[in-house]
Amino acid sequence: MTTATRTSVDVLVWDALGTVLDPELDQPITDLGFVTEVRVREESSSACTALVRLRLPTYFCAPNFAYLMVADAHDAVRGVDAVTGVEIRLEDHFAAEEINAGAAAEQGFAKTFPRQAGGELADLRLTFQRKAHLACLERACRQLIQDGWQIERLARATLSDLCDGPDAESLLRRRADLGLATGPDARLFVDDHGDPVSAEKLPARLRFAQAVRVSVDGNAHFCRGLLETRYGTRVPKEDAR
Known part of the structure; x- marks a missing residue:
């Protein structure tokens, strides 16, 4: 593998990580400054390993959120053809060792934290997907x-x-992401299940x-x-909304 090829794979891996969102903030981990290193290690002429280092704002960030991001990063990078x-x-x-091992083994959050977890994280992910939908709805209809x-x-x-x-x-x-209709004729204001929101209920929905x-x-x-405070490095600000 040439240097140019490694560089192109680096870019592909970075782009893949850009599809991974912080579940609570609904922003890419690359934009948030959570990715500190992307490196490609050549194993043979036709094989390479992508090495990625992540960090979070605090030592005690919720382990369920952290696990989701690490597991999603694994899935995203595995999808890169060259990797x-x-x-x-x-x-x-504080839980990096358990999270890294559990996500790498694809054993799920419940098995990674058998004493603390009440189950897998599908419900948590759905909750934040619905919040992200509402936030995007408010931004999109502002005009x-x-x-x-x-x-x-x-x-x-x-x-x-x-x-x-x-x-x-x-x-x-x-x-x-939520399985809601995306065609041009689909109603804009719908509830979590895709049912139209009536005019009577719409003001409360907007608020x-x-x-x-x-x-x-x-x-x-x-x-x-x-x-920024923890690591002393400036994180590019999000686009002004």
């Missing part, structure tokens, strides 16, 4: 509200009414979505500050 082996190392965390759309009209809005851009694209990805969005954005900003 035949994966080593993901979470560092400077409609600024343009003067009233409640009755918003209740009839479809995805085709959204302005093209990153906010609309993010909303479509979150809807796809709740705004509160969730403010919470998600605030937590992301807070975690960036903690990471």
